[in-house]
Amino acid sequence: MFRSRSWFGGGWGRPKNPHSLEHLKYLYNVLSRNQTVSEHNRGLLVESLRSIAEILIWGDQNDSSVFDFFLEKNMLSFFLRIMRQRSGGSSFVCVQLLQTLNILFENIRNETSLYYLLSNNHVNSIIVHKFDFSDEEVMAYYISFLKTLSLKLNAHTIHFFYNEHTNDFPLYTEAIKFFNHPESMVRIAVRTLTLNVYKVEDASMLGFIRDRTAAPYFSNIVWFIGKHIQELDACVRNDADHLSQNRLADLVAEHLDHLHYLNDILCLNITDLNQVLTDHLLHKLLIPLYIYSLCSPPPTTSVRRVVEGTPTSSPRLEPLTNGKVSCVVALFLLSQVFLIISHPPLIQTLAWIILKTDRSTFVKGVDKLLEHYETEIRGATSQNDVASSSDVEEVDCTNVTDEEKQRMATTPGDCSICEKPFLEIVFNALDCVENDYAALFALSLLYAMANNKGVTPDLIEHVLRPKKSVVASKDIKYSYSNSIVDRILHIVLLSCQPACRVRLVTLELGLKLLAQLVMCDGKNILAESHRASIESARSQSTAFLRNFYKSEEIFLDMFEHEYCDMSKASLNVEWLCMDSAILLPPTGTPLTGIDFTKRLPCGEVERAKRAIRVFFLVRETVLMLNGELETQLPLTNPQSCVQIDQALDLSIARYNSDLIACTVALKDGQKIRRFLVIDILQLILVEPDTKRLGWGVAKLVGFLQDIEVTGDKDDSRCLHITIHRPLSNSTANRVPQLSAKFSFDDNIRCMAAKQRLTKGRIKARQKKMQHIARLLDIPGQSGPPSPAYVGAGIYTNRGRGSRENRPLFQTGRVPGFAAPRRDCTTGVVHRIDADRRRRDHESPSRVAMSNAKKDTGATPKSREHSTSRGGSKSREGSPRMPRPRSEEIPLELIKKAPPSSSATTLIDMSPKVPRPLTPRPMEPPTVSVVALPTVSTSSESGPKTPDVASITSEETSFIAENGSATPTRKKGAVETV
């Protein structure tokens, strides 16, 4: 509590306890003796002012007599006197003074003390004092002081600041002078203050705000926003080369700040204020600048001339209305407006103008437009909504009656979009033939309008939302906007073409909007022709992706990664429209740092990535439109996977042989005894269950597809096993899940484990590749759809003896067997293969025979290719087995516990979509594993050296291949289609 202040004056009988009434009295003496600030006493004054703050707060919390003394001696008046001196170093003192006041008002808890502090009007005198605002320090402390005061405002304290009689409100009027201060923190403080003021429910104060300040303040804001967006527009125009992205990002963020600020004001729901603000925004900014800018080139040059010829109705608007921004910028900004602001009177007017304005009113200019809107609204409310529903372009999913057609023809003014200039522009922007620059914004705008709560349903119904009408008796007729759906479907179809210029984000947004446009009451109301279009988009996207279907490891990894990436979060349009990067013309180069989905693909890998995404997006939409659930993706069904700490029944006879005891030595020196189990997709380390004999508890699980196994040079009983984290798990963390040395009892077991792991890895990958092939309708995979997910085979296969499975592995058991490498023209093989399989299915009763057939069918081929395969890859990772048969005991049959949980999983496994009846039950899933080497998936299924080096090298090979291999492959694939 006691501290030394040797540097501070000393003497004068300063009390030892700094927190006491005595000390305040002492400080009072100091102030009274040093009423004039000079070079010599300013240090003393600063310290005294600081100490006063400290004592007062201490007093507020501990001893009320302290505050009484402060008020009694009217010490605030000293503050004023010091402030008003223009002597040297006063800014130094002023800063401390302001900080003392800040501390005072920030920390006082006793309400009475606060009232006393405010009561003598000294605070208002301090507020209006002209500090040296060119000093950034003074400015910062001053504005913080005002802001701190504004946080103390409420229905009681407001009267200390707003004087009803003199009609004076210095706190507010002084603050708003700085609303456009160059320092951002100052601007923010001013905004905070204004919002804190508006928030106070005091009618007379709000009356003052509206009558005295609203018009100038709001028109200033509006003017600055207008100026700001012209700057933004200039930045976009002059930066086709993406050179000033930072600046553009700031301008966009700033515009968002403005809109959020306006929205925050509007959301306070102060009727009078909102009216003034809405008026200003509509008349001076949103309609003349934002909406009329839609007509600036490029999309409709003809319309533009009309506008230019129109004299602006108000001379004050000249600077804004003349300097229009480009159409893309206008679309972008309007999207932001509709995404952020939801004040109904404002939003409804804007939406009405965009959707309904006809050409005759359009040419008359802003004021006429608004007048027209007013009369229309009044008319509409009296006439019910009959009129509004008929003047939208009329199309429905059933049949347009002749009557309707006639009416559409006879009332062109109402029905044709070309008579609605703004809507026409938005629609025309959806045209993506050249690129999707404007289309993305047009979609955002339509989406934002359709989802804004401030727009009444009747306005957007039928244009942006499906329309449901009851015809005659109880017949429900659905309809939707034909022209917009046409255009979106066109974008979707374009996206499925190779070398198109539509970005992924545009496709995703288009599909999102499409879903809203045609989904009604849980079903889609698409017309036949549109249904056909989306179906054809689906098959085209599938065909397109087939071209990229490669059996290189990277394809599978990419496929899973993209799926995972995509399912993490669906497109958030509000976030999209915060990204300034989309304001620049679409580009392909990743060097701009623009997110992949928001630019065009660059290089073969990215083109493949894009094709995968397009496939997913279209597939998702088609499933959704058909009311189906996704049952095929992701490739790994998490529910079929063994989890850590899950108990497994290892007592099953066929399972025993697959338990390999080992000691796992971790990098940190820790050694654990475990049993190694290899499931279909997973590697599992179990520890015996202490509660149940023959059961084991999974202590570590990893995906076989991500493992890497190498032998130990010095110890033939050891393996080095690394389990990499799945690529699909796209955390930045690329540390392997496990990297350890496994020691086995003898070198035979070690070899067995190695073989099993290596094979397990290949098979796990093959299984997935095959699954993808089926998704892509690649011939040869035309058999029954796979079990809902890879890995589900465990269940369908349960209870089947291992004997039945055993022969199926025969092809794989040829020592040194590996799948033939697929050459680029295997289309014929596929067909043969498919035929063979079809034959098999035709006579399910001959399963046993068919198995045999398969063996004969496959073996020669694998022999045929074995030579070519041999040279393709190093076999280091998978040495031959001494006893090849031992490794073939199927592992798929692990029974999971508790049984109840496996039962539920089983239900989950079952396909949710009705599938064609297939002979699947007769065909153990392992058949596919056997068949695999002969089908297209097999091309790369040969032995893989499962080490990182090979993976990375494959990545490069993927790229390197671009030049030569891919075209041929594509060709081949197309032939097979």
Add this chain to the structure above:
Amino acid sequence: MSYAYLFKYIIIGDTGVGKSCLLLQFTDKRFQPVHDLTIGVEFGARMITIDGKQIKLQIWDTAGQEAFRSITRSYYRGAAGALLVYDITRRETFSHLTTWLEDARQHSNSNMVIMLIGNKSDLESRREVKKEEGEAFAREHGLVFMETSAKTAANVEEAFINTAKEIYEKIQEGVFDINNEANGIKIGPQHSPTNPSLPGAGGKDGSQGGGCC
């Protein structure tokens, strides 16, 4: 008082975690911590020296303005550094960190340096959040971490200065666009570099100004 750079900071975190006290403790050392006195303030500035250069820190507390989206957005955007504070004696203030961080990441510029601070480390007996948990959270999200006490002033200095050092390093690496004031960095009055690509240029005169404290 001249400076080479001005860094703007914001302090974020639940109410009652001691943000304004930390701020005052750092900006005005003369308020020595006393057990029966809690004082805070919403704004403060202080000069520090890094690498022989005078750097002014301006710290803005954002408390009480969470209701307005426009305000929080702008604050985040205008800052070069953020102190994300929780109270080690109140578990819930720690649980809310994720939300705060999401907000910060969404609105701030991507280069903003965020320092995680577990405040009230003097109240060891009432501790609810282990230091290791704070460390783990910081590691997971790539933040710098420190436990402080505004009461005893432990680590307060370090927290602000280390953040500044990191910002300074980023400037040296050229990550921050120092000519863009929207990033929360300002070049000192006499330091407007003749060659903007060399932020270190003209640093010699940076030592002339005396600190205010």
